[in-house]
Amino acid sequence: MLLFLVGLLAILCQVVLLRELNVAFYGVELLYAIALAAWMAGSAAGAACLPRLLAATRGRLAWLLAVTAFALPAQVALIRASRWLLGGVPGAYLPFDRQAVVLAVSVLPPSFLLGLAFRWAAQLSAASGRPLAASYGIESAGAVCGALVVTAAFASGVQTFTVALITGGLAPLVLIAVHRRTWPRVRQWLLAVATLLAVMTASVSLAPRLDLLMTAWSHPTVVETRDSPYARVTATTTGSQTALFLDDVLVQESETATHEELAHVTALQHPAPRRVLLLGGTLERIDVELRRHGPERLDLVELDRTYVHVGERQMGLRSTAVFDDPRDFLRRSGQYDLIVVAMPAPTSGQSNRFYTAEFFGECRRHLAPGGVVGFRIELPENVLTPLLALRTASLVLAARSAFPFVDVLHGTSGIALASSAPLPAGADVLVRRLEDRGLLTRLVTPAYLRYLYDNDRRLELRERLERVKADANSDARPACYQFAALNWLAKFFPSLVGFDPGLLGRADAWRRAAPWGMACAVLLFSLARRSNPMRATAIAGVAGLVGALLETVLLLDYQARSGALFERLGVLIMAFMAGLAAGAWTITRSSRNHKGSATCRAPRGPRTLTAGLFVMMGIVGAATAGLIRGGADPGFVGTALLLFVVGTLVAALFGCACVMPGLEDGPAIGRLYGADLAGGAVGSLLAGLVIVPMAGLLPTAWVAVGISLLALLLA
Numbered sequence: 001m002l003l004f005l006v007g008l009l010a011i012l013c014q015v016v017l018l019r020e021l022n023v024a025f026y027g028v029e030l031l032y033a034i035a036l037a038a039w040m041a042g043s044a045a046g047a048a049c050l051p052r053l054l055a056a057t058r059g060r061l062a063w064l065l066a067v068t069a070f071a072l073p074a075q076v077a078l079i080r081a082s083r084w085l086l087g088g089v090p091g092a093y094l095p096f097d098r099q100a101v102v103l104a105v106s107v108l109p110p111s112f113l114l115g116l117a118f119r120w121a122a123q124l125s126a127a128s129g130r131p132l133a134a135s136y137g138i139e140s141a142g143a144v145c146g147a148l149v150v151t152a153a154f155a156s157g158v159q160t161f162t163v164a165l166i167t168g169g170l171a172p173l174v175l176i177a178v179h180r181r182t183w184p185r186v187r188q189w190l191l192a193v194a195t196l197l198a199v200m201t202a203s204v205s206l207a208p209r210l211d212l213l214m215t216a217w218s219h220p221t222v223v224e225t226r227d228s229p230y231a232r233v234t235a236t237t238t239g240s241q242t243a244l245f246l247d248d249v250l251v252q253e254s255e256t257a258t259h260e261e262l263a264h265v266t267a268l269q270h271p272a273p274r275r276v277l278l279l280g281g282t283l284e285r286i287d288v289e290l291r292r293h294g295p296e297r298l299d300l301v302e303l304d305r306t307y308v309h310v311g312e313r314q315m316g317l318r319s320t321a322v323f324d325d326p327r328d329f330l331r332r333s334g335q336y337d338l339i340v341v342a343m344p345a346p347t348s349g350q351s352n353r354f355y356t357a358e359f360f361g362e363c364r365r366h367l368a369p370g371g372v373v374g375f376r377i378e379l380p381e382n383v384l385t386p387l388l389a390l391r392t393a394s395l396v397l398a399a400r401s402a403f404p405f406v407d408v409l410h411g412t413s414g415i416a417l418a419s420s421a422p423l424p425a426g427a428d429v430l431v432r433r434l435e436d437r438g439l440l441t442r443l444v445t446p447a448y449l450r451y452l453y454d455n456d457r458r459l460e461l462r463e464r465l466e467r468v469k470a471d472a473n474s475d476a477r478p479a480c481y482q483f484a485a486l487n488w489l490a491k492f493f494p495s496l497v498g499f500d501p502g503l504l505g506r507a508d509a510w511r512r513a514a515p516w517g518m519a520c521a522v523l524l525f526s527l528a529r530r531s532n533p534m535r536a537t538a539i540a541g542v543a544g545l546v547g548a549l550l551e552t553v554l555l556l557d558y559q560a561r562s563g564a565l566f567e568r569l570g571v572l573i574m575a576f577m578a579g580l581a582a583g584a585w586t587i588t589r590s591s592r593n594h595k596g597s598a599t600c601r602a603p604r605g606p607r608t609l610t611a612g613l614f615v616m617m618g619i620v621g622a623a624t625a626g627l628i629r630g631g632a633d634p635g636f637v638g639t640a641l642l643l644f645v646v647g648t649l650v651a652a653l654f655g656c657a658c659v660m661p662g663l664e665d666g667p668a669i670g671r672l673y674g675a676d677l678a679g680g681a682v683g684s685l686l687a688g689l690v691i692v693p694m695a696g697l698l699p700t701a702w703v704a705v706g707i708s709l710l711a712l713l714l715a
Contacts, residue, residue, distance in 0.1 A: 002061055003121045003135055005174060007142025007577075008149075009065060010114045012167045013072055014039055015150045017106055019160045020079045023232045024102065026093065027247030029348035030485045033688025035107055040544075040681035042108040046115025048674030056120035064120070066171035068113045073168045076161055079106050080214045090218065091250070096492035115677070119670045132669055133655035137584025140651065144577040151570025157306075160227050161214070162207040169202070218248060224314060228306030230350065235314040242315050244283065246307065251344070252283050254315050258412050263289035264444040265415050265452070266340050266374030268430040269423055273337040275368070277301070279326040279354070281342025282319045283311040290340065292439055299333070301326045303343075325562065327359060335368040341375035346395070346473065346480035353560045355395055357474045360402035360418065370421045373403070377414035384461070385497050387490060390470045391483035392461075397472035409452045410461055412443075427453040474696075475560035476628050482693035518710065525713040533671070535714055536657040539610060540672045541679035542711045543653035546617055548683025549704040550624060550646045551576055553697050557628055558639045560697075568636060575640040579647020586648070587655025610656045611715035617649045618708035625701035650676075 018035055025031045078085075082102045088094045094102070122135040153163055215225045221236040234245040243253040263286045267273050276295045278287055280302060287300050300321040302308050308319055322329065326343065346352040353359060355375065363373045377392055384392070392408070395416065399406045403418035417423055424430060427450040434446065452458070473479045490496040528538035555572060624642065627634055634642065657672050691700040 002058070002065070003118070003125060003138040004142035004145070005065055006114060006117045006121055007139040007144075008146040009069055009142075009167070009170070010043075010111075010139075011143045011146030011573075012150065012163065013068065013110050013114070015146075016072060016160055016164045016167065017075065017079070017110070019227070019232075020076050021103060021106060023247045024079050024082055025099065026249050027231060027348070028488050029350075029481075030488060030689070031103075033684050035103055036688075037681040037684045038103060038107045039111045040677040040684065042111030043115035043118075044674035044677035044681065046112035046117075046674075047119045047677065048115075048670045056123040058124065061117060061120045061124070062174050064113055064117050066174045068110050068117070069174065070168050070171040071110070073161070073164045075106055075110070076164045077214060081217055084217055093491060115674070118673060122669045122673070126669065131588050132658040132672065133584045133651070134588040135669075136651060136654055136658075136673070137581045137588065140577050140580035140584060140647075144574050144581060147570045147574040147577060151574070154227070154229055154570070157226075159207055159211055160232075161211045162204065165202070165207050165210075169198075219245070224310055226306050226310055228304050230304050231307070233304075233307045233310045235310055237314065244307070244311055244314070246344075252311065258443065259284040259286050260289055260441050260443045261411055261413065262286060262340060262342060262374060262376055262415060264293075264434070264439065264441060265409065265411075265430075265449075266372060266417065267293045267338060268433050268449075269372045269374070269417055269419070270337050270370065271433070275334075275336045276338040276340065277330070277333065277336045277366075278340045279330070279343055281340070282321045283308060283315065283317065284342065285317070286340065286342055287319075289441075290338075293437060295338075299329075299336075301329045327353060327362065328562065330362055330366055333366050335371075336366060337368050337371050339363050339367065339371070339373045341373065343375075345376070345378050345484075346391075347484035349478065349481060349556055349559050352473065352478045352481050353475060355398060355473055355480060356478075356560070357398040357401040357472050360399050363418075364402045364420065367420065371419065372423070373399070373418045375416050377408065377416050379410055379414035379461075384464060385487075385490075387483055387487050387497060389464055389468050391480050391487075393465045393468040393470035394473040394479040394483070396465055397470060398474065401472050408458075408461060408465070410455070410457045411448070411452050415452075476557075476698055477696035478556075478560070478693070485689075485693055514706075518706070521707065521710045522713065525710060528714060532660045533668070536660040536668070537671055537675045539657040539660075539711070539714050540654050541675040542614075542707065542714070543617075543650045543657075544676040544679030544681075545683040545686075546621070546679075546704050546708050546711075547646055547650035548680040549687050549691075549700060549707075550617075550621055551643060552684065552687035552692065553624055553628075553701050553704070554639055554642055554646070556692060557624075557697055558634075558636070561633050562636065572640055572643055576643040576647040579644040579649075580651040582644070583648035583651025584655055587652055587659075606656055606659055607715045610653065611712050613649055613653050613656065614708050614711045614715065617646075617653075618705045620645055620649065621701050621705035621708060625698055625705065628698050628701060 014036075018032060021031055021035055022028075079102065082088075083090075083094060086094055086098045086102070088098075093099070118135075118139055121139075122132060125135045125138075126132060150163060212222060212225060215222045215234060219234055219236050221238050223235050223237050225232065225234045227233075231246040232248070234248065236243045236245070241253060241255050244251055259281070262281070267276075267290060273293055274296045276290055276293075276298045278290060278298065278300050281287065282300050282302055287298060290298060300319065302319070302321040302323055303326060305323045308321060308323070311317060312319060330339075341354060343354040344351040346355040360373065367373065377395055378388075379392065380388065392414070396406055396408065399416060399418040403420055405421065405423050406416065406418045407423050409415045409417070427446075430449045431446045434444070434449065471477055471479045486496055525538060528534045558572070620642065626632075654672065654676055658668070686703075687700055691703060
């Protein structure tokens with residue numbers, strides 16, 4: 001029971017803290033890789049360090065879990081107050097060192113305590129004769145249950161802070177579970193049910209008020225805040241102005257006229273737009289402006305239902321939008337004269353997929369002859385830094401991979417236009433169409449249109465982009481994602497402004513680095529062969545590393561193709577965790593016919609089995625690379641199946657490490673579990689911060705294959 005609770009509590013705390021940190025860091029997706037790696041590193045330290053600090057007892061373990069659960073709501077409050085406590089300016093990033101402090105204080109204590117909790121629980125379980133691999137499987141089963149709980153909660157509209165309060169309320173249930181043997185059974189059940197009902201009632205009644213109160217620390221005029229499967233939506237009102245924030249980033253306010261630019265500049269490119277598709281932008285009232293051009297049909301598609309509904313309530317709007325993945329909707333659609341893309345900027349894996357070569361290719365297939373695609377590009381008014389130039393060039397190249405005619409106009413923001421037919425070369429055509437359609441606008445006037453086409457910045461931008469050497473943004477090579485990550489880091493380390501990330505993404509750079517990486521791996525694996533404890537630790541660490549690499553690749557590939565990662569992330573994580581449980585169960589079953597503890601006695605041919613598992617991991621990695629290279633879509637079921645297989649192989653390798661001869665139960669429990677988590681932390685950092693942003697999904701999969709094959713030295 002306690003092992004199961006460790007896994008359950010770990011997932012609940014991890015998900016809640018990651019969502020809160022994402023808001024505190026203004027939705028920077030780079031945070032996920034860093035925070036997840038920090039979590040695994042903290043858990044590894046808790047499992048592997050301080051082996052003789054305290055003896056493991058059920059009472060101490062129960063209090064450790066209870067304290068960790070009870071502290072979760074307080075940690076949420078601390079994260080939300082971090083900007084105020086550390087002297088942050090509203091709307092601005094904290095200095096990098098202070099952000100690191102917030103992340104460390106939020107993630108490391110609970111992860112360390114839960115790592116220590118697993119070691120104690122596994123030691124108690126081993127004392128009763130249960131193999132370490134079985135303990136690993138039970139903990140993974142608890143994680144599966146935790147992922148199922150949070151997925152169902154968020155799908156039902158439960159707020160993150162409500163989940164935190166309910167998790168904190170599990171503390172007395174943990175203590176009840178430990179002391180159940182000393183109480184009558186009826187008393188146990190009555191007390192457990194009463195406690196659970198009290199926790200649920202208090203959480204549901206108190207959470208909304210406390211949630212709004214804590215949000216007011218950053219937004220004093222907040223009127224509503226809601227968590228969606230994609231972001232936290234916050235609405236504020238000051239006088240007659242209403243503003244909407246996604247993860248605390250301002251995305252829309254009611255008194256602006258900038259929405260006219262994208263709508264009218266795109267629509268005026270076409271002589272008579274009859275069929276129009278708008279992806280996003282309904283709360284910006286872009287659909288209102290497009291209707292003024294007299295289309296016979298206007299399809300509106302929005303991704304985030306919660307965001308739109310909050311905006312409608314607070315801004316007094318009514319929308320006829322269809323809630324669907326815009327890319328999937330486009331794939332099923334007919335022909336359009338205009339496609340207006342008003343999705344968020346490509347600063348994350350979620351939004352990047354609306355600005356790739358594959359997406360623009362889909363747009364071309366659904367455009368009528370002479371049809372036009374329009375989308376925004378973030379451009380500064382004066383200086384175009386090298387990183388922004390690279391990102392802009394990657395977007396333009398992605399559009400040019402599908403359309404022969406691409407133009408970029410530089411106004412209040414950048415407007416990119418693409419078509420299979422020649423676009424207007426000057427403003428006269430657009431001015432005439434504006435007058436013929438009888439449009440009176442606040443921003444897009446004849447003078448403004450002439451400014452867009454005649455100002456010097458247009459020619460300078462075109463010449464600058466022609467000189468920039470960049471890769472086209474694509475699903476498998478998310479170039480814009482790396483530029484967004486580097487641009488965020490450049491806010492704190494200005495020297496990165498002039499850094500060319502293309503140097504790291506070129507094939508020759510990776511070919512030069514590959515021999516050095518292989519040599520280091522061979523040296524480390526050869527040293528690990530000197531003793532069975534070192535060999536077992538290395539096997540567990542490599543299993544965690546390769547598993548994290550392949551898990552990241554599969555999740556990001558699914559996100560690029562379907563866009564439903566945030567909605568279905570819990571289910572996909574459950575598939576991986578279920579694989580861990582299945583792999584541990586399989587190894588445990590194979591050890592039951594041998595005398596002694598499975599942590600001390602090896603089943604027949606453990607090294608042969610280890611070698612076979614590493615080969616299978618390499619085969620799965622090669623299959624993943626083949627799917628990405630061939631453009632095949634495994635779909636939700638296929639991705640879940642691959643994640644299940646990867647999880648099974650990781651747990652099976654962990655089980656093989658557990659049955660290496662010469663291991664002592666006590667130290668082995670912490671060392672092997674810590675090595676597995678440390679490998680996962682390194683894999684998450686490598687994939688999320690280095691290989692995927694700099695080189696893409698395909699090289700990341702091949703790196704996993706290479707490490708798996710080199711790990712045969714450990715067998």
